[in-house]
Amino acid sequence: MTLAREASKAPEVGKPPRRPRSARSSRRAAETRAGYAFLSPWLLGFFALTAGPMLASLYLAFTNYSLFRAPEWVGLDNFIRLFNDDRYLNSVKITLQYALVGTPIKLAAALAVAMLLNSRRRGQGAYRSFFYAPSLIGASVSIAIVWRAMFIDNGVVDRVGQGVGLSPGGWVGDPSMTVYMLILLAVWQFGAPMVIFLAGLKQIPTELYEAAEVDGAGPVRKFLRITLPMLSPVIFFNLVLETINSFQVFGSAFIVSNGTGGPADSTMFYTLYLYFRGFRDFQMGYASAMAWVLVLFVGLITLIFFKTSKHWVHYGGEGK
Numbered sequence: 001m002t003l004a005r006e007a008s009k010a011p012e013v014g015k016p017p018r019r020p021r022s023a024r025s026s027r028r029a030a031e032t033r034a035g036y037a038f039l040s041p042w043l044l045g046f047f048a049l050t051a052g053p054m055l056a057s058l059y060l061a062f063t064n065y066s067l068f069r070a071p072e073w074v075g076l077d078n079f080i081r082l083f084n085d086d087r088y089l090n091s092v093k094i095t096l097q098y099a100l101v102g103t104p105i106k107l108a109a110a111l112a113v114a115m116l117l118n119s120r121r122r123g124q125g126a127y128r129s130f131f132y133a134p135s136l137i138g139a140s141v142s143i144a145i146v147w148r149a150m151f152i153d154n155g156v157v158d159r160v161g162q163g164v165g166l167s168p169g170g171w172v173g174d175p176s177m178t179v180y181m182l183i184l185l186a187v188w189q190f191g192a193p194m195v196i197f198l199a200g201l202k203q204i205p206t207e208l209y210e211a212a213e214v215d216g217a218g219p220v221r222k223f224l225r226i227t228l229p230m231l232s233p234v235i236f237f238n239l240v241l242e243t244i245n246s247f248q249v250f251g252s253a254f255i256v257s258n259g260t261g262g263p264a265d266s267t268m269f270y271t272l273y274l275y276f277r278g279f280r281d282f283q284m285g286y287a288s289a290m291a292w293v294l295v296l297f298v299g300l301i302t303l304i305f306f307k308t309s310k311h312w313v314h315y316g317g318e319g320k
Contacts, residue, residue: 061288071285078289088290090265091273094179098269099246102183107238110190114197115227128198135191144185144255148172151181172256175266182267185252193238200234201227232313240305247298250275270294 036043061078063071082088113131117124137143150156153170171177204227212222228235250271253261261268261276270290278287 057288057291060285061292063285065285065288066282067284068282074285078286079293081286082289082293087265087268087273091268091270094266094268095247095249095270098179098183098186098249099243101180102186103239103242103246105183106187106190106242107193107235109187110193110238111197111231111235113190114194114201117194117198118201128195131194132191134189137189141251141255144252147181147185147252148256173263175262175264178256178263178266182249182252182256186246186249193242196234196238197231200231204230229314233315236305236309236313240302243301243305244298247271247294 060071062073062075064074064077065071117128117131121127134143151171152158153173155170158170171181208226208230209222212226217225248271249269253267253269253272254275257263257267257272261272271294274287274290274294277283277290
């Protein structure tokens with residue numbers, strides 16, 4: 001019995017002896033300190049450049065602040081004033097129009113091109129680079145200037161329109177067409193969601209399409225029954241990102257309208273009007289209230305997307 005007891009206490013062959021608990025905890029604490037040391041540049045940047053300004057703007061949203069005098073607490077006056085501001089309500093309307101029309105068209109174009117590029121053909125890499133290139137440019141000043149030059153009176157688009165019998169006149173000067181001109185600019189830059197769609201299409205097993213062909217399914221039925229359900233997580237991801245981006249449009253509207261939001265406030269998007277109020281009229285308290293309303297609205301839209309996704313987004317292994 002004594003030998004058996006001593007054998008049970010002896011360390012097992014091939015296994016290192018256990019370290020004392022104090023040594024393990026001290027090593028874990030050292031690893032934690034090292035992790036925070038590596039994270040410290042990001043944490044400093046986050047608190048100094050993101051969290052700090054956000055908290056400051058939240059306070060300013062309840063004040064009357066003009067950059068030249070100390071903030072004066074006014075409570076909810078800035079938020080109440082928003083709904084009595086006709087230009088603000090017009091900016092909300094234009095931004096919603098841009099998001100509701102532009103986002104579905106952009107995603108549809110990205111998915112269509114991704115499906116065309118999914119098949120193997122010669123020069124496939126060149127085609128992908130060609131379609132992705134506009135997204136690399138982004139909402140730059142140069143591309144907005146070129147876009148404005150194309151759509152002004154007697155521009156390239158106007159000349160083509162006159163050539164096919166349309167009446168002359170540029171889109172830039174027509175209040176009913178300027179927002180659609182900016183929607184076309186956003187749709188033209190569909191490269192980023194296209195690449196994500198292409199990656200999702202590569203993950204769909206070809207056996208599903210082969211089985212559908214054996215059952216006599218055509219291209220439309222395979223698209224509706226296989227491609228869309230299998231691609232629904234990717235569609236959801238792109239939908240959330242592009243919707244958030246559409247509410248943040250600023251640079252292209254600013255350049256196309258020459259910094260005025262015209263004609264007739266037809267390009268006065270939400271962020272552009274926020275910029276005017278904050279940095280042109282120096283109404284920082286009012287602009288901060290606008291910013292927080294936008295944050296809450298985008299958060300609400302994102303929450304609705306996530307809550308409704310369980311009805312149409314199908315992940316692998318769920319058995320749907």
